[in-house]
Amino acid sequence: MDVxxxxxxxxxPVVSVVDLGxxxxxRENPPSVVITTTYSGCPATQVIQSDIRKALDDAAxxxxxxxxxxxxxxxxxWITEDGRKxxxxxxxxxxxxxxxxxxxxxxxxxxxxxxGSIKTREISRFxxxxxxxxxxxxxxxxxxxxxxxx
Amino acid sequence: xxxxEAHFDYVLRLADDGLILSQRLGEWCGHAPAxxxxxxxxxxxxxxxxxxxxxxxxxxxMEGKGRDADKLAFHRDVTKYRNCLLVEQPNGDFGRTIARxxxxxxxxxALYQQLSSSTDRxxxxxxxxxxxxxxxxxxxxxxxxxxxGDGTEESNRRLKDGFEWCWRFVEELFVTEPxxxxxxxxxxxxxxxxxxxxxxxxxxxxxxxxxxxxxKFPRPVTGGRKGHHSEHLGHLLxxxxxxxxxxxxxxx
Ligand SMILES: [Zn+2]
Numbered sequence: 001m002d003v004x005x006x007x008x009x010x011x012x013p014v015v016s017v018v019d020l021g022x023x024x025x026x027r028e029n030p031p032s033v034v035i036t037t038t039y040s041g042c043p044a045t046q047v048i049q050s051d052i053r054k055a056l057d058d059a060a061x062x063x064x065x066x067x068x069x070x071x072x073x074x075x076x077x078w079i080t081e082d083g084r085k086x087x088x089x090x091x092x093x094x095x096x097x098x099x100x101x102x103x104x105x106x107x108x109x110x111x112x113x114x115x116g117s118i119k120t121r122e123i124s125r126f127x128x129x130x131x132x133x134x135x136x137x138x139x140x141x142x143x144x145x146x147x148x149x150x
Numbered sequence: 151x152x153x154x155e156a157h158f159d160y161v162l163r164l165a166d167d168g169l170i171l172s173q174r175l176g177e178w179c180g181h182a183p184a185x186x187x188x189x190x191x192x193x194x195x196x197x198x199x200x201x202x203x204x205x206x207x208x209x210x211x212m213e214g215k216g217r218d219a220d221k222l223a224f225h226r227d228v229t230k231y232r233n234c235l236l237v238e239q240p241n242g243d244f245g246r247t248i249a250r251x252x253x254x255x256x257x258x259x260a261l262y263q264q265l266s267s268s269t270d271r272x273x274x275x276x277x278x279x280x281x282x283x284x285x286x287x288x289x290x291x292x293x294x295x296x297x298x299g300d301g302t303e304e305s306n307r308r309l310k311d312g313f314e315w316c317w318r319f320v321e322e323l324f325v326t327e328p329x330x331x332x333x334x335x336x337x338x339x340x341x342x343x344x345x346x347x348x349x350x351x352x353x354x355x356x357x358x359x360x361x362x363x364x365x366k367f368p369r370p371v372t373g374g375r376k377g378h379h380s381e382h383l384g385h386l387l388x389x390x391x392x393x394x395x396x397x398x399x400x401x402x
Contacts, residue, residue: 040280040363041200070204070272073279124186126193134186149281 001026002034003059004033010047014090017048022077024069033123036074038150054112076131076150088113093135093146110142110146122146156329158212159232162222162341162376164265165205166233167221168198170383171254173390174241183244190290194251197252197283204276224394228375228384236319238374238383245298245308249316252291252356257323260289261340269337292356299360300398306362315364319371324349 004026005018017023017035025034033052037045044106049066056064076095079087084094110120117139124134132145151159175195182188206219217225234255241247262284265277298305324342326334335338357364374380393400 037200039197039200039283040204040276041196041198041283043196070279071275073275073282075282124189125286126186126189128189128194130196132188 003055007048007051007055010044010051011131012087012090012092012141014086015054015083019080019083021074021080021083022048023052028067032067033098034067034069034074038068038074042130044129049125053114055105076147079147089145091144092132093144095147095149110135110141112140112142113144114142115128115140151329153332154212156171156333157338158209159327159329160333161205161209161212163232163234164273165202165209166231167237167254167258168205169202170231170233170386171237172196172198172202173235173386174239174400175247175251177241178247181389187244191247191251194255194287194290197280197287201276201280201283204280208272208276220356220394224391228387231374231377231379231387233243233374233383233385234322235371235374235380236316236323238380238386239316239319240382242312242315243308243347245305245310246312248294248298248313249309249312251287252295252315252318253313253323255284255287256346256349256352257292259284260345261342262346263348264340269330280378288352292352295356295362296360299357299362309360310362313362314368317365318368318371322372322374325372327375355377 001018001025001062004023005016007017009015009017009020009022018040022035022038023033024036026032027034033056035048037053038106045068049068052066056062079094083129091113093113096108109118110122111118112120115137117137119138121134121138122133123136123143127134127145131148131150133148134143135146136143154355170196175191176199178188178191179195180188182191202223203219206222210219210222236250236355239250257282262277262281266274266281268274268277295309298309300306324346325344328341330342335342354364
């Protein structure tokens with residue numbers, strides 16, 4: 001797990017694959033790492049697998065299997081507290097916790113990661129990656145990414 | 151058709167709907183009316199490709215003839231495709247694309263809701279994951295239906311035209327194929343006809359908010375599930391399959 005916590009997410013390198021909750025389990029017998037994908041079509045999935053493989057190789061864990069699990073489906077609730085802080089400091093509003101997936105229409109306003117204002121509005125439901133939406137702060141006028149609640 | 155063949159055919163249908171629609175949506179990349187919509191349509195396409203890959207991989211394993219997702223996507227001829235006719239239709243204008251997306255995502259949302267409790271564990275897992283993505287698609291499409299419908303005279307007219315074009319393909323979404331009965335009673339497949347009330351309810355609510363009249367019923371067209379496609383699918387596949395067929399060993 002320690003090795004994996006240094007593998008950055010290919011699209012948001014400030015957080016690791018462990019911070020994002022992509023690594024689900026590390027098993028000893030037989031040695032294997034269980035990962036999941038955030039979105040079914042996430043283009044980073046293959047890169048993440050090869051990055052994990054490389055990190056394991058570099059740490060001399062040669063015979064570790066990497067399994068991809070579908071269930072239970074990934075949720076943004078699995079992003080660690082540490083990961084949320086890193087996202088915020090990087091300028092990405094972390095997703096609200098415990099809301100669950102559906103009913104996003106009424107999701108609460110994001111907090112601007114720059115000035116802390118909650119007078120913010122959604123500009124685009126879909127952003128630069130599948131996991132982010134585009135928001136704008138009405139107070140400091142800056143646009144920012146919000147990690148989607150999923 | 152054996153039970154295994156019917157099962158394989160059912161999974162192909164689930165896969166092909168998403169695969170073909172994602173290819174259509176990809177045509178908007180760089181051409182959508184605004185950056186926001188460009189991102190939305192292509193992100194929906196990406197989700198649908200991901201879902202299709204999961205379904206196709208499963209179909210390939212089930213078939214047991216060594217075909218993986220790529221093989222099934224790129225080396226299957228048009229008559230072997232099992233997608234509904236709605237998703238292969240050309241994009242038309244933005245109004246028609248939104249009409250198609252709203253119809254499809256609303257249907258797919260109802261479908262995945264049921265499929266996520268399938269007795270086929272693999273299908274249930276894929277559906278549970280995909281449902282979260284489709285929630286976004288259905289919401290986004292419904293918001294655009296309201297925005298265009300309750301917008302200007304022209305946006306209302308275009309959206310209405312779009313729905314009228316798409317409406318002939320709606321019936322097919324709720325048709326049960328001959329091989330389905332056994333799959334439905336085994337709890338593997340969803341009884342498509344039973345999805346209709348949920349679909350109609352969302353439709354009625356959204357159309358009321360969008361100040362749109364419910365589309366009139368033109369004669370329905372079906373056949374996609376049996377491989378009887380419109381000419382459009384052949385052209386779409388020619389483009390999609392060209393590279394892997396022309397250069398079979400091509401890698402990134
Ligand atoms: Zn601000």
